[in-house]
Amino acid sequence: MVTSVATDHTRMLEKCKTALGFAAHQLNHLTQSYPEFFPMYTVNGKWKHGGEAWTNWCEGFLGGQLWLIYRHTQDTTWRERAEHYCRLIEHRKTDRNVHDLGFTFWPTWKRWYDLTGDTTKNDVVVEAGRTMGLRFKEKGQYLRSFVADESLFIDIMMNIGIVFYAAQQTADANLLRIANQHCLTTRRTLVRGDGSTSHEGIFDTQTGEFLRQTTHQGWRGDSAWARGLAWSLYGFGTAYSFSRDVRFLNTAEACANFYIEHTPAHGVPPNDWDEPNPALPYESSAAAIAASGLLNLSQLTGDAARASFYKGYALRILDTLTEPEFLAIDTPGWEGVLKHGMYHQRKGLGVDESVMWGDYFYLEALSKVVGEIDF
Numbered sequence: 279m280v281t282s283v284a285t286d287h288t289r290m291l292e293k294c295k296t297a298l299g300f301a302a303h304q305l306n307h308l309t310q311s312y313p314e315f316f317p318m319y320t321v322n323g324k325w326k327h328g329g330e331a332w333t334n335w336c337e338g339f340l341g342g343q344l345w346l347i348y349r350h351t352q353d354t355t356w357r358e359r360a361e362h363y364c365r366l367i368e369h370r371k372t373d374r375n376v377h378d379l380g381f382t383f384w385p386t387w388k389r390w391y392d393l394t395g396d397t398t399k400n401d402v403v404v405e406a407g408r409t410m411g412l413r414f415k416e417k418g419q420y421l422r423s424f425v426a427d428e429s430l431f432i433d434i435m436m437n438i439g440i441v442f443y444a445a446q447q448t449a450d451a452n453l454l455r456i457a458n459q460h461c462l463t464t465r466r467t468l469v470r471g472d473g474s475t476s477h478e479g480i481f482d483t484q485t486g487e488f489l490r491q492t493t494h495q496g497w498r499g500d501s502a503w504a505r506g507l508a509w510s511l512y513g514f515g516t517a518y519s520f521s522r523d524v525r526f527l528n529t530a531e532a533c534a535n536f537y538i539e540h541t542p543a544h545g546v547p548p549n550d551w552d553e554p555n556p557a558l559p560y561e562s563s564a565a566a567i568a569a570s571g572l573l574n575l576s577q578l579t580g581d582a583a584r585a586s587f588y589k590g591y592a593l594r595i596l597d598t599l600t601e602p603e604f605l606a607i608d609t610p611g612w613e614g615v616l617k618h619g620m621y622h623q624r625k626g627l628g629v630d631e632s633v634m635w636g637d638y639f640y641l642e643a644l645s646k647v648v649g650e651i652d653f
């Protein structure tokens with residue numbers, strides 16, 4: 279039995295290292311073929327096309343992957359590329375048009391700061407976090423989405439870590455209040471009793487009253503969009519890591535339990551668990567995010583049995599995602615790393631394609647398993 283566990287562990291490590299090596303190959307092709315281009319999703323497996331973006335939120339995922347490959351290879355060429363792609367996005371630290379500055383600066387400038395200890399890098403991260411705080415609606419107590427003042431997105435839970443971080447770095451009590459209140463409002467209005475989540479909440483901007491749940495990328499307002507739930511699972515874990523408010527840990531675990539109970543044994547959900555007979559069986563980016571978030575949860579939960587369960591399930595997801603059905607290693611001409619992702623099904627954007635955030639969180643989870651980055 280001990281031998282079998284050890285063999286399984288060795289097999290997974292080898293699969294994860296092979297996937298990281300393949301990702302390096304794909305990223306080399308991407309940065310050489312399309313210099314200074316920030317892709318979002320592929321079309322027929324190709325990164326560069328004229329497809330609509332909908333919103334401008336993916337620029338951190340390329341630099342973030344370059345940092346992870348640098349950690350994997352220790353080859354300074356990757357570090358130079360990572361620094362270059364970081365510099366290209368620095369101006370976004372004051373961007374008030376999107377709710378995604380955590381996605382933009384945490385995988386990039388925060389990794390750069392962690393590696394160097396250079397406080398000028400930290401200043402960029404902190405400024406981005408402070409910019410995010412400007413989205414707060416006192417009436418309603420949430421950070422508004424890019425769509426409108428009345429709109430709260432579950433996705434913003436992935437961008438709350440940088441707000442907590444900026445608040446702690448600057449000892450800004452008001453920013454800390456904003457971060458905490460946003461999490462509490464999201465928990466109250468978008469996370470349901472069964473641990474499923476809604477994509478969007480609509481508020482009355484005059485009174486702050488919560489009006490209804492709705493969606494853009496899920497099947498319908500009362501359904502469970504898989505990526506949104508994965509954002510919530512990971513994001514509430516991050517909120518707990520900063521605040522130590524056990525309500526946030528409980529919420530992350532409720533989302534984790536919903537994911538695990540509703541997903542087939544291979545660990546990859548469809549775009550929305552409630553869509554009857556889904557047209558496509560997989561949304562691999564949700565699975566990659568969940569794997570990385572579950573690895574975090576395995577270290578955040580105080581319960582040894584649950585820690586082992588979350589880690590085991592994360593490894594099961596990665597076992598599936600490192601097979602050629604998902605890893606594009608046997609798909610000639612495909613430019614992404616992970617196939618079968620989904621961006622916006624209703625708009626027909628990035629449907630059954632590679633997506634930059636899917637590749638990023640996949641690499642992040644792989645890097646955690648092989649011990650190259652902390653959980």
Ligand code: GLY
Nearest residue numbers: 335433495505621
């Ligand atoms: N805009 C975030 C997402 O598509 O998940």
